[in-house]
Amino acid sequence: MKYTPIIGLETHIELKTNSKMFCGCSAYYFGEKPNTHTCPVCLGLPGALPVPNKTAIEWCIKIALALNCQISKTSKFDRKNYFYPDLPKGYQVSQYDMPFGINGSLKLKVKNEKLKVEDAKTIRIRRVHMEEDTGKLIHDFANSNSQISSSNNKVSLIDFNRSGVPLVEIVTEPDFHTSSDVKEYLQMLQQTVRYLDVSNADMEKGEMRLEPNISLSTDVNILPNYKVEVKNINSFRFVERAIEYELKRHKELLEKRETPAQETRGWDESKGITVSQRIKEEANDYRYFPEPDIPPIIFTDEQIEGLRNQIPELPNVKAQRFVAEYDITEYDTEILTREKQSADYFEEAVKIGKEHNVSAKQIANVIINKKVDINVTLPAKLIEDIKKLSTVEEVDESEILLVIQQVLSEQEKAVNDYKSGRESVIMFLVGQVMRKLGKKVDAELVHEKLLSILK
Amino acid sequence: MNLTITQAKDKLQKKEMSSVELTKACLERIEKHNPMLNAFLTVTKEEALRQADAADKIYAQQGRTLSKSLLASKQGPTLNKPLLGIPIALKDLFVTKDIRTTAGSKVLEDYIPQYDGTVVKKLKDAGAVIVGKTNLDAWAHGSSGENSDFGATKNPYNIEFVPGGSSSGSPVAVASGMALAATGTDTGGSIRLPASFCNVVGLKPTYGRVSRYGVIAMASSLDSIGHFTKTVQDSALMLSVTEGKDAKDATTPARDVPDYSESLNKGVKGLKIGVPKEYFIDGLDPRIKDLTMKTIKNLETQGAEVTEVSLPHTEYAIAVYYIIQTAEVSSNLARYDGIRYGNPRSTFGDEAKRRIMLGTYVLSAGYYDAFYKKGMQVRTLIVDDFKKAFDPSADGVDVLITPASPTLPWKLGEKVNDPLKMYLSDIFTVHANLAGIPGLVVPAGFINDLPVGVQILGPHFSEEILFQVGQAIENMESVWKTTPKL
Numbered sequence: 001m002k003y004t005p006i007i008g009l010e011t012h013i014e015l016k017t018n019s020k021m022f023c024g025c026s027a028y029y030f031g032e033k034p035n036t037h038t039c040p041v042c043l044g045l046p047g048a049l050p051v052p053n054k055t056a057i058e059w060c061i062k063i064a065l066a067l068n069c070q071i072s073k074t075s076k077f078d079r080k081n082y083f084y085p086d087l088p089k090g091y092q093v094s095q096y097d098m099p100f101g102i103n104g105s106l107k108l109k110v111k112n113e114k115l116k117v118e119d120a121k122t123i124r125i126r127r128v129h130m131e132e133d134t135g136k137l138i139h140d141f142a143n144s145n146s147q148i149s150s151s152n153n154k155v156s157l158i159d160f161n162r163s164g165v166p167l168v169e170i171v172t173e174p175d176f177h178t179s180s181d182v183k184e185y186l187q188m189l190q191q192t193v194r195y196l197d198v199s200n201a202d203m204e205k206g207e208m209r210l211e212p213n214i215s216l217s218t219d220v221n222i223l224p225n226y227k228v229e230v231k232n233i234n235s236f237r238f239v240e241r242a243i244e245y246e247l248k249r250h251k252e253l254l255e256k257r258e259t260p261a262q263e264t265r266g267w268d269e270s271k272g273i274t275v276s277q278r279i280k281e282e283a284n285d286y287r288y289f290p291e292p293d294i295p296p297i298i299f300t301d302e303q304i305e306g307l308r309n310q311i312p313e314l315p316n317v318k319a320q321r322f323v324a325e326y327d328i329t330e331y332d333t334e335i336l337t338r339e340k341q342s343a344d345y346f347e348e349a350v351k352i353g354k355e356h357n358v359s360a361k362q363i364a365n366v367i368i369n370k371k372v373d374i375n376v377t378l379p380a381k382l383i384e385d386i387k388k389l390s391t392v393e394e395v396d397e398s399e400i401l402l403v404i405q406q407v408l409s410e411q412e413k414a415v416n417d418y419k420s421g422r423e424s425v426i427m428f429l430v431g432q433v434m435r436k437l438g439k440k441v442d443a444e445l446v447h448e449k450l451l452s453i454l455k
Numbered sequence: 456m457n458l459t460i461t462q463a464k465d466k467l468q469k470k471e472m473s474s475v476e477l478t479k480a481c482l483e484r485i486e487k488h489n490p491m492l493n494a495f496l497t498v499t500k501e502e503a504l505r506q507a508d509a510a511d512k513i514y515a516q517q518g519r520t521l522s523k524s525l526l527a528s529k530q531g532p533t534l535n536k537p538l539l540g541i542p543i544a545l546k547d548l549f550v551t552k553d554i555r556t557t558a559g560s561k562v563l564e565d566y567i568p569q570y571d572g573t574v575v576k577k578l579k580d581a582g583a584v585i586v587g588k589t590n591l592d593a594w595a596h597g598s599s600g601e602n603s604d605f606g607a608t609k610n611p612y613n614i615e616f617v618p619g620g621s622s623s624g625s626p627v628a629v630a631s632g633m634a635l636a637a638t639g640t641d642t643g644g645s646i647r648l649p650a651s652f653c654n655v656v657g658l659k660p661t662y663g664r665v666s667r668y669g670v671i672a673m674a675s676s677l678d679s680i681g682h683f684t685k686t687v688q689d690s691a692l693m694l695s696v697t698e699g700k701d702a703k704d705a706t707t708p709a710r711d712v713p714d715y716s717e718s719l720n721k722g723v724k725g726l727k728i729g730v731p732k733e734y735f736i737d738g739l740d741p742r743i744k745d746l747t748m749k750t751i752k753n754l755e756t757q758g759a760e761v762t763e764v765s766l767p768h769t770e771y772a773i774a775v776y777y778i779i780q781t782a783e784v785s786s787n788l789a790r791y792d793g794i795r796y797g798n799p800r801s802t803f804g805d806e807a808k809r810r811i812m813l814g815t816y817v818l819s820a821g822y823y824d825a826f827y828k829k830g831m832q833v834r835t836l837i838v839d840d841f842k843k844a845f846d847p848s849a850d851g852v853d854v855l856i857t858p859a860s861p862t863l864p865w866k867l868g869e870k871v872n873d874p875l876k877m878y879l880s881d882i883f884t885v886h887a888n889l890a891g892i893p894g895l896v897v898p899a900g901f902i903n904d905l906p907v908g909v910q911i912l913g914p915h916f917s918e919e920i921l922f923q924v925g926q927a928i929e930n931m932e933s934v935w936k937t938t939p940k941l
Contacts, residue, residue, distance in 0.1 A: 040570050040669075041703075044790050046558070047550040047572050047669040051705045081786055081818070090789020287818035289782055289827060292676035294705050 003216040005247050006223060007182060008174035011189060012167050012209040013199045014133060015059050020164035021132040022050030022093065029161035030205050042164035044088030049293050056166035057130060059198040061307050063168055064101025064128040066192050066314055071304050075100050077291040086135035086158055096288040099129035107316065108184050123185050124173040133165040174223065179243035183236050186210060191315045195340045203234050212243055216250045226259050230274055232266045242267045245274055318343055326350060326360035335368050342374055349379035358386050395441050404449055407432045418454060426450060457938050460541050460635050460689040467514055467540050474540025478507035478584050481542040485633045488941050493608045494624035494633060496547050497555050498587040506584040510540030537696055539582030544634035546625050547588040548595055548671045549575050558671045560593040561604040562791050562802045572669015574638060574680055574697045581696045586634050589624025595645055595673040596806045597621045598880040601871055604804055610652060611939035612906055616864040619649030626653035629683045631939055636684045636693055640670055642677045643776055644884025650896040651859035651908030654935060655683045656690045661915050662891035663708055666701035674783035677888040685935050687897060687925040691715035694918060710916060718919050723927045724758030729844055729852030733769035734883055739861045742902045747858045750899050750909050753931055764852060766840040769886065771833050773878060776885040778817050778830035785814025809874065838890045845914040854924055857883050859896045859910040863903065887912055895921040898934035
């Protein structure tokens with residue numbers, strides 16, 4: 001039997017607003033002393049009320065717009081009721097049936113060179129909604145100085161610094177059929193929110209969390225009667241591995257004519273496996289209802305257009321433009337547009353380069369190969385450096401060949417090393433030749449000559 | 456000890472009395488009568504005397520320059536203390552920094568909040584002296600005060616009878632001279648019913664006019680933050696202190712605070728008063744009906760235009776209320792999960808458990824559409840009923856006058872085993888909560904020596920007209936001056 005993987009994704013992105021979603025506390029919690037960024041609102045104390053953070057809502061809408069969503073002109077918050085110790089109100093303020101964004105899409109990059117951009121695979125985005133993060137449970141052992149005591153020294157502590165941090169949830173349709181597409185999508189999503197400057201989306205810090213829903217189907221058009229959700233994945237590498245692990249597990253079960261259980265599993269990074277966490281006997285009943293403490297949120301077309309106008313050129317569009325406009329390779333483009341800062345830096349340098357006859361291609365080469373620190377070297381300085389490097393002395397080719405012969409006879413050991421496979425030795429030889437020549441020559445030329453002789 | 460705030464302020468300004476003397480008088484009455492009436496759960500004697508002393512110092516400094524106007528705020532920041540030195544009690548649903556706040560429930564028996572709510576802060580900033588926290592049905596669930604985990608409050612006009620609820624201690628404190636005013640909350644009638652039962656003025660403001668921040672939530676879309684006073688004038692003064700947009704409550708719209716004193720004595724000439732026929736039903740005590748009609752007649756002779764109106768969806772209000780209210784209660788009480796606040800969930804009383812179960816049920820998958828969603832739809836119809844009745848372009852009325860309660864105060868214990876009967880005592884009050892409109896209850900008379908109030912309802916943010924009509928009723932017989940014999 002041939003099976004097709006059917007995968008959907010839920011991704012949570014923490015926004016980097018100054019304050020929390022519903023109160024004035026600082027939203028920055030990473031590495032902070034526990035329970036120092038708290039107030040009656042994010043502690044869920046009796047009588048406290050949420051007041052929504054306007055910036056967070058606007059940023060959520062920017063994400064939705066960047067993902068080509070329709071923006072709901074009338075929206076609201078809802079209460080998602082469930083019990084967990086890290087949820088101090090006993091409900092999470094979230095969005096249920098009227099999320100800020102719906103029906104969006106994200107085009108994956110074209111990896112096969114024969115395909116055109118139009119052929120790129122499109123992942124449909126079901127919804128983009130806004131909610132609040134929960135507190136953080138820490139399971140630990142009490143030390144002897146601690147005021148906390150328990151019979152076995154085991155303690156569970158709650159840090160509410162994260163409670164109420166703005167969180168955007170992005171849900172796709174089950175449009176993925178390979179784990180590499182999932183990875184590709186996630187990288188693009190991360191890049192997009194970084195371009196929007198609304199989140200650092202650092203997975204290790206938990207600023208970006210992903211939960212794939214995985215199943216196998218005999219027919220790509222039919223959703224199987226089960227799905228497995230995998231949590232605790234904190235890198236793009238692991239998401240591929242976790243999915244592959246699951247697909248293999250499902251296949252083995254299906255081939256034994258068993259249906260994999262509908263459940264939530266956790267990724268165990270050290271063992272490289274997934275472990276069952278919670279069997280969903282039936283759907284969770286969160287008893288959603290409209291949050292009465294927050295009036296409905298209404299946007300005008302002008303407000304939505306205003307936000308749309310604030311969205312910068314997004315990575316995929318920028319990459320296409322770079323290839324067309326600067327005649328640089330797709331590989332270089334990919335590296336340069338990975339972050340908005342480096343893309344901006346490149347363009348700034350190109351502008352200056354034009355006045356000094358330094359080509360975009362040269363600039364791209366230098367930025368990428370010399371690993372230029374864009375935070376240190378100003379674009380104008382970079383152009384200056386490139387110009388210096390590229391002014392080479394005219395040297396007679398026969399002179400170079402002569403020196404090469406001399407060096408090769410002197411450096412017998414290096415030559416043998418090279419021939420026995422240590423190819424990196426060639427750079428040493430290039431250096432020796434350059435030194436002996438005592439002139440500023442194009443190292444690339446010396447390199448080429450050396451290679452042809454050694455062959 | 457039957458001073459109004461207005462009278463007391465006058466005496467304080469004229470130095471005929473100090474705030475410490477006034478506060479001591481209230482504390483003495485609490486000491487003497489509270490063991491019997493059980494109006495207070497916590498008395499903040501020392502803090503009150505400290506606040507009173509501070510108030511006296513300000514009076515000494517500022518002498519007679521203090522504002523005579525209702526709104527001292529217009530006279531600069533240092534004079535912005537319209538309640539300076541006035542003893543006020545707080546329903547124990549208002550969280551108070553460093554003062555135990557129980558919500559009338561054993562769940563919060565030892566809970567000491569870290570912050571003052573917005574209304575408490577505003578009252579303190581206005582110079583009020585906080586004498587203590589008053590008794591209530593636990594979590595404000597009830598109409599008689601008998602659901603308090605700390606014992607029932609008794610009606611000062613006859614201690615065998617209930618004072619009404621859920622704000623049970625506050626009206627009793629005001630009626631029996633333990634405080635000059637007291638705060639309350641009204642989710643389905645919890646200010647208006649007890650005001651009617653205790654011969655005091657009770658205001659349920661427009662939803663959102665007064666901040667809910669720092670008041671323990673019962674049902675968030677229905678909760679309205681109001682107060683009890685002896686007179687309509689005092690009620691207006693209290694509202695001018697407590698109302699206004701609050702950056703901490705997203706449901707408070709920005710509006711100017713009117714100067715109520717200007718319109719208070721305008722009278723009712725030319726005002727259109729509607730009498731909703733659906734409120735004069737079989738279950739209504741005919742004596743209350745007569746008293747209400749007599750009051751309306753009296754207003755007519757003063758020049759008001761009286762017409763019968765219809766609010767066709769009135770009969771569905773209790774059913775809708777017990778869906779929406781319990782749904783929100785079940786969610787709002789979820790935070791008392793036994794992990795925080797020191798007491799396990801088993802500490803909840805029967806009524807809270809009943810509402811948590813009902814509310815959880817109506818929100819459950821498969822039942823949501825049949826109950827909560829349908830309830831919200833009917834709620835819209837009730838809102839529309841009032842919109843139509845008050846619509847000026849459709850010859851609508853300015854206010855509605857109705858009875859506040861279908862019955863007289865009942866005897867303690869009479870309805871405790873019949874929750875449904877208890878729920879029906881809110882039959883004339885829940886509509887205002889569902890629609891978010893304001894309601895004012897003013898004393899109208901006595902039947903069998905028990906107080907009876909009438910209710911004035913108006914469109915959103917029409918408190919000014921409610922006070923105007925309330926003042927006209929108060930002027931008729933000054934029923935409020937009949938104090939309980941303690």
